Amino acid sequence: MTATSAFFERLTVAGQDPRFSKVCGSIRFDIRDGDHLEQWRLNIDHGRMQVTKGPDPATTVIRVSAQVAEAMARGEVNGLAAIARGEILVDGDLGLALRIGRLFPRAPGPSHGDADSGA
């Protein structure tokens, strides 16, 4: 399994994140690897997260290469910097995209901040 699909699996299992209890919106990740396009859609409704695979429309779309997606899932990407240098393309609500960025880990591995998320 790729780090990307493992990441979305984790979100599916988690099901909710209290940090987003006031957040509603949908984001689709369009991940391109050559001619292959993989799409994941994340719906957030007051912290409840639902992950689906496929091209369903979303209010915000994030486009990245498979390589960048893997790096994001491994926690190696600073999202804001990557947006500024053109590696992550966001169409729609940039503010929502930045918030969602908190779901991604940050290398080297999960920080002790994650201890708060189950509270």
Place this chain on the structure above:
Amino acid sequence: MRDIAGTVACIDGNTFMVSDASGDVESSPGTPVGLFAADTRFLSRWALTVNGERMAALSVDDSQYYEVTFFVVPGGAVDYVQADVSAIRRRRIGPDLTESLTIFNYGERDMELDVRLEVAADFADIFEIKFDIGDKVGSHYTQVRPDELCLGYRRGTYRREVAVSASEPADFDPNGLRFAVRLRPGEQWSTRLQAAMRALRPDGVDLRSVLRAQRPDDSTLPASVQAWIAAAPTLDTDSAALQQVYQRSLVDLAALRFAPLSLGGAAVPAAGLPWFMTLFGRDSLLTCLQTLPVTPSLAPATLRILASLQGARTDDVLEEDPGRILHELRYGESAAFEEQPHSPYYGTVDASPLFVVLLDEYERWSGDRALVMELEQEARAALAWIDLYADLTSTGYIWYQRRNRATGLDNQCWKDSWDSISYADGRLPGFPRATCETQGYAYDAKIRGARLARTVWGDPDYADRLEREAAALYDRFNRDFWLEDRGYYALALDHDLTPVDSLSSNIGHLLWSGIVPPERAPRVVEHLMGPALFSGWGVRTFAEGQRRYNPLGYHNGTVWPFDNSFIAWGLRRYGFRNESGRIAEGILSAATYFEGRLPEAFGGFDRNTTRFPVRYPTAGSPQAWSSGASMLLIRTMLGINPHEDHLAVDPALPSAFGRIALLDIPGRWGTVDAFARQRPNKP
């Protein structure tokens, strides 16, 4: 950094152009002149010649911050101007640069004019300019088209581009454009130049197109400035000087507004020209606190963007922790490629408590409980950061020690230069350090957080806990920081809890935060208003007599208007009406020497010696929290404070002012007026 005296600036938020008095830009490394947007220089050369001669300025009109008009003639600075030919350059900043050039022939002969504009773009990042770094990693490209000159810079998927075009036929070449102009006697010729700045994604989408949508036509910006001024209270006063400062500050706050791309158009204050044209946590929060009675719309937008970028993880380069509020956000190449840590950088210890302080103060003014509900989690996380992540020595204080050893800040308090925290004898303390004013902010944040928890979040247990913590911090602080033999608070604690014993302006902020027991306040005030700290214009950052004192030391002896405005607020809080008035009078008088525009800082020389405030060489201007300082000083003179659903007024006017009235102050009460008048028998 260099002094940029004699330059002319044209501003719209974080887009700005700095040129010489003739309108020309000839940048050299290390000098912040040129056309900038989002921390990148899009034009490093923009120089006009007519028949090979450079232009000399006769006069400049910069009465609108977004528009400058230069009246120029060909030829250098000579005693006698043979001005048959003259020109007007009308420059305007918006999402892009436009410049209308008009050339007149008032001579008696036909003229054949070779009108030439030299253009270059180095795409320097603001940090390359600040640190004078020459070589760029990416590559430049130039495309000469029949109707435009396109200059670009590419580094991987990062691409920035500027396209220069004109409304009249021109010959474009790689270094600029040229017009062949024929003018009969009495004729004039005009063209409209444009420099369109693009931040291009690999798919060709321009990230800056959002900004163009916010300024759909030429009237959008003037209309928004008019609306901004109309929404602010009216100042009625017998002091022409105060009126000038108020109007200037109001307009400068408008100039520094910018709409971050992630905020859907809402504006927050950029910190200041030319080095700080971006979002700073501390500067924006303090500016919002200063300006709540006048321009409250800045506060919710600032709180929201800082909340949306609040730290969530632990990162030693960005110095990010869960709950930490950011220090600085940049969009330039050095941030994009993580050569500088500003995407965003979290290396500040005061923004997190100040976030809670502003949220509470804003609610007191506005009654906007919905925002307090919306930001509940972020406020709780900021309060949790104080105890979980800032207490590096487990002693109950906010400490700092940089984790980013390459590019992080040594001092993560407002006095963030490397030598700002020292003992009276000049020694620098070790790390970590805990500065005094930060503990005051933490105390205030806990008290205010408790009020929000009790009255809005419906969590009395949390409120009780915060109040217990605040009370314990109050006791601890007054035990560990107080220097009984000197009668003031130590500037900081060294890593081993030794008090850093120098006398500084920081003790004034403690009054604002309310962490000083009333019986100690008179001794603190005696120092603040004594000759070692008070220059006659204001309180110096650092007292005379300390080893590192220098009246031109950035944080070691200059006078900062913003610093003084919070000290004046603190003095009013503790009932020192006259002392607060002396600071208001001093700072506002100083403003008259800067045409009403308070700079970031000015020299700490004694007022009786110099009789005018001495310009600090690299002081930024306009500076948001300096503009905000005049607003806060007016607030302290009027003594206005929200009290439940009305605005309490308790004026204390210094003798320099006969009458001040602030009309239509917005808040939860609708709008109300506040009056202050000199009493016939003043004390």
